[in-house]
Amino acid sequence: MPTYEILFTVRRLAKPDLVSCLKRVGEVLLDNHGILRKIEYLGTKKFPYKMPKAGSKTPGLHSSGSYFLFHCDLPYSSNLMISNTLKLDHDLIRVSLHSKNTALPEDYECTLAEEMLPPSYRKSVQNLIKEGRKKRDTKDLGPDAEKW
Amino acid sequence: MAFKLVQGILKSRVQISSVNKLLSHEALVYKPLIRQNSNFCPDDAPVSEMENPFKKKVTQCILCKYKIELNYKNPRLLSQFISPLTGSIYDKHITGLCEGQQNKLIDMLKKSRYNGFMGYIFKDPRFKNDPKLFDPTRPLRPNPH
Ligand SMILES: [Zn+2]
Numbered sequence: 001m002p003t004y005e006i007l008f009t010v011r012r013l014a015k016p017d018l019v020s021c022l023k024r025v026g027e028v029l030l031d032n033h034g035i036l037r038k039i040e041y042l043g044t045k046k047f048p049y050k051m052p053k054a055g056s057k058t059p060g061l062h063s064s065g066s067y068f069l070f071h072c073d074l075p076y077s078s079n080l081m082i083s084n085t086l087k088l089d090h091d092l093i094r095v096s097l098h099s100k101n102t103a104l105p106e107d108y109e110c111t112l113a114e115e116m117l118p119p120s121y122r123k124s125v126q127n128l129i130k131e132g133r134k135k136r137d138t139k140d141l142g143p144d145a146e147k148w
Numbered sequence: 149m150a151f152k153l154v155q156g157i158l159k160s161r162v163q164i165s166s167v168n169k170l171l172s173h174e175a176l177v178y179k180p181l182i183r184q185n186s187n188f189c190p191d192d193a194p195v196s197e198m199e200n201p202f203k204k205k206v207t208q209c210i211l212c213k214y215k216i217e218l219n220y221k222n223p224r225l226l227s228q229f230i231s232p233l234t235g236s237i238y239d240k241h242i243t244g245l246c247e248g249q250q251n252k253l254i255d256m257l258k259k260s261r262y263n264g265f266m267g268y269i270f271k272d273p274r275f276k277n278d279p280k281l282f283d284p285t286r287p288l289r290p291n292p293h
Pocket of ligand 1: 109110111112208209210211212213245246247249
């Protein structure tokens, strides 16, 4: 089971409503065979832009809200189900599901030195030259082309 | 290190061709005369074990050099790569990042904006005095377009 981060913004709510909202989100995760590791509160702030509820037809822009972060393990199969069910909730404005390992691979090497070379010395350009122009005459007529 | 290696080789060669040998019959055969304690080497072959001292350092972008990771929850770092006037991303010929890091930057900015950590059309005025990593009027490379 890969680890995920679920980040969502909740609209301004009274405290008992907020508690019930977070419980609802947690239950959705547990019902879909997930494991909750940690819950983080990232503060109640004014948004940098007025946010509509994503995918809703009802008008209404939210100017402030609170951010929450759920660290959890989820199976691959329930990944889509969870993000779809959470988006239907009216109290959540934006919901997004990110995988944890977003870092570049460990054997990644900086390619800046190669990119700074003049174009004819770059490998990507050399491959293009080797490939040459595509032949315009040849057209793919399918497997039965020789019979005609 | 390399200088000591060269010195050791010189000493061993000077001992073999000493002045006494020159007085014998072998002196008739032409041999290059070597003064003691001189820096002359008979065969000027390069030292094979030594590294090339003129090798240039491999240039790296600022994120690979200091091993900084971009994250969508860190809007302060991300907003150093956007324009203070329009809030849009600078291209890689201005930011001076390699292709892998630039693609990651674009990806992380997209996530950060969607989740409401950053605005789409402006830079947060709290970060206006942050140090500048590059000068947009003087790009490192010519514009690719
Ligand atoms: Zn790099």
